[in-house]
Amino acid sequence: MTELRELFLKKLSKNEKIAYDLNHYLAENPELSGQEYNSVKKITELLRKKGIEVEDKVAGLDTSFRARITKSHEDKPKFGIIMEYDALPEIGHACGHSASGSLSLLAALTLWEMKDSFDATVDLIGTPDEEVMGAKIPMAKAGVFDDYDSVLMIHMNSNETLPAVHFLALSEIKVSFKGITSHAAAAPWDGKNALNAAILTTNAIDMMRQQLKPDTRVSYIITNGGQASNVIPGEAEMIINMRNSSKFDLEDTVQKVMNCIKGASIATDIEYTTALTGPEFEDMNINDAGSEAIKMIMDSINLPYVEEKQGQATGSSDIGTVSYVCPAFHPMLAISDHYFSLHTKEVADRMKSDSINGVISQGAKVIGLFILKAIEDPTLLKEIKEEFQKSTLAN
Incomplete structure (x- = not known):
């Protein structure tokens, strides 16, 4: 020394x-x-x-x-x-x-x-x-x-x-889905079910997992899925957490998750917005x-x-x-x-x-x-x- x-x-x-x-x-x-x-x-x-x-x-x-x-x-x-x-x-x-x-x-x-x-x-x-x-x-x-x-x-x-x-690189987003509220028994056809968009997003993410790299992590929760079972929920919200050992691979994961959200939105005729929950x-x-x-x-x-x-x-x-x-x-x-x-x-x-x-x-x-x-x-x-x-x- x-x-x-x-x-x-x-x-x-x-x-x-x-x-x-x-x-x-x-x-x-x-x-x-x-x-x-x-x-x-x-x-x-x-x-x-x-x-x-x-x-x-x-x-x-x-x-x-x-x-x-x-x-x-x-x-x-x-x-x-x-x-x-x-x-x-x-x-x-x-x-x-x-x-x-x-x-x-x-x-x-x-x-x-x-x-x-x-x-x-x-x-x-x-x-x-x-x-x-x-x-x-x-x-x-x-x-x-x-x-x-x-x-x-x-x-x-x-x-x-x-x-x-x-x-791990980390990105977390909040997704807000906007549909139309209606009575689930009297006039369900008048509604647009925002919860369906959230559920379809989770299904799409789960199907996508097979193609994700081993060091990729995607988790989620639905924070708002409606208030009453007899009402078509016009609003829904979820939080999606994504991690990867490389920030460059994470960018690819984020894009794939965004495609899941977009596809679910198109399939259910629901609008959506996304926002980061905090810094990446x-x-x-x-x-x-x-x-x-x-x-x-x-x-x-x-x-x-x-x-x-x-x-x-x-x-x-x-x-x-x-x-x-x-x-x-x-x-x-x-x-x-x-x-x-x-x-x-x-x-x-x-x-x-x-x-x-x-x-x-x-x-x-x-x-x-x-x-x-x-x-x-x-x-x-x-x-x-x-x-x-x-x-x-x-x-």
Whole structure:
């Protein structure tokens, strides 16, 4: 390990207690997505107390921020450390954002302590509302991540540490069908049954499944099918959720689903409109060059890991969108020795336990050492950037 990276490991302990205390505060005082006002106040106060410059309300989002940890000359690399801090309803930090955000802060503060030892720009980027609307998506569209050589963050996992994690591209639409209401016994011929259009859409989707790729997921619910059994429903509504391991394949799936809706509309003589229920999430654009470097970092600090099993990805995250703007990395760290689901009380309880402190320190090491390795090894940074450029041109 180089002297610069050895220095990082020595400096880490100076701010560990700050990170541990922040995790405890966030875990005990969880705030919902987009409402993290006290959380972001606490975080930015810690940064400003250190003398670090902080920009509030990045991209117009009330609970976002960007802190300039170090500043370099214009021709030097620029890195972003992403920090999350939103919680879930009723169950608090059951996704582990209190710890993942705290380890991002620890990595940033440690790099700030050694800011005179290297020449690169490092920003700590506070990204709220991951759980609901995915605030990284409007931040990416606003250009927040445009000029970074790479950005990274770390998420919690149950019993496996993963150097890289795939996420599924996601699109969800609401379909509103409009027909004509009439009495189902007295004059059914005067009506146009909107529920029939919804049911025919579900049948068409189910028949289409045989031709969908194995990594494609389509699910749906009918949210409005009428109010009385003796009335032809003039209105119906459904929500269709679509996921795929590739955003490009997802576009094809969406078009196929739209054809199902259109065909059902024609067959039943029903009008329809569609609207997105929220932002569309892109898949994770995996960068192998950077992921291999992360493995090397994990090896150097004796952090055991496993490769993500092929096809294991089941969830979606707003960092997927960021990964198509600049090289982005999202390892996951084990927080126990046995499996359990995320978004559960067990995760929230572990966030309140001192047992998470070691995970916070290990995660900060991975982030900080990765950035320093990329600074010291221009060839690595070049490979990361070249692979990223090829990936965005592939389709």
